[in-house]
Amino acid sequence: MTSRPEPESAAARPRPGSRSSARSNKLSREVIVNAALTFLDREGWDGLTINALATQLGTKGPSLYNHVHSLEDLRRTVRMHVIDDILQMLSTVGQGRTRDDAVTAMASAYRSYAHHHPGRYSAFTRMPLGGDDPEFTAASHAAAAPVIEVLASYGLDGDDAFYASLEFWAALHGFVLLEMTGVMDMVDTDAVFSDMVLRLAAGMARRNGAHG
Known part of the structure; x- marks a missing residue:
């Protein structure tokens, strides 16, 4: 019987080779901006936040800060x-x-x-x-x-x-x-x-x- 994966705490980092880690490795400024454009048409301008966008990308908010400086930087771009x-x-x-x-x-x-x-x-x-x-x-x-x-x-x-x-x-x-x-x-x-x-x-x- 396959055991369920342990729940990840808010502070825990993705394990190497995990799905979350793989998604994070694929992040880039271009990927984030394109995702934000798609997000805007579905959720609207006021709904665009770092955490909301990170959820759409299947990752955590801090991961996005490796590619965008701030929410205002993202919105300006x-x-x-x-x-x-x-x-x-x-x-x-x-x-x-x-x-x-x-x-x-x-x-x-x-x-x-x-x-x-x-x-x-x-x-x-x-x-x-x-x-x-x-x-x-x-x-x-x-x-x-x-x-x-x-x-x-x-x-x-x-x-x-x-x-x-x-x-x-x-x-x-x-x-x-x-x-x-x-x-x-x-x-x-x-x-x-x-x-x-x-x-x-x-x-x-x-x-x-x-x-x-």
Whole structure:
């Protein structure tokens, strides 16, 4: 008859060759960050803690500190990954497109990302664009670059293009939040979203004409 393994105390270390030890040996910063991204979409931003993530990875919290300095270090790294994902997504869908076609494609992709990755999207909006982290601020501004490039096809540039991109983002973000909180469950959100984006696009064209 096979005996049951002895329960491990909180202070005990995994024995060499044990499953827990094998899992710990496979940990890396990349593995931890990827696990955190998956965790976010299931449990949400507020649920992300070192111990909760360690449980998902089948190990103990202290093991993660060999690869991340702190919870804030992990969260910051996650934010940077999400910003890069959004930047790559907008660049891909906007490639080869201009004006209304590009705006519509980018808006749809942005909305889809928020709904498929709600936890990651929450991470993206948790820090101000002009906060105390210069690298995060620079990355956030870089994420607007694909939109600003599209706005150039309307004849907008400089501050006009930058502030127009912020207005575009504000409209999309507000709509997505209303959807995700269920406020608009009784309306055809697809139709409302399409109309809103087309009005935003028309406003871009009029904005340039007014300045001209």
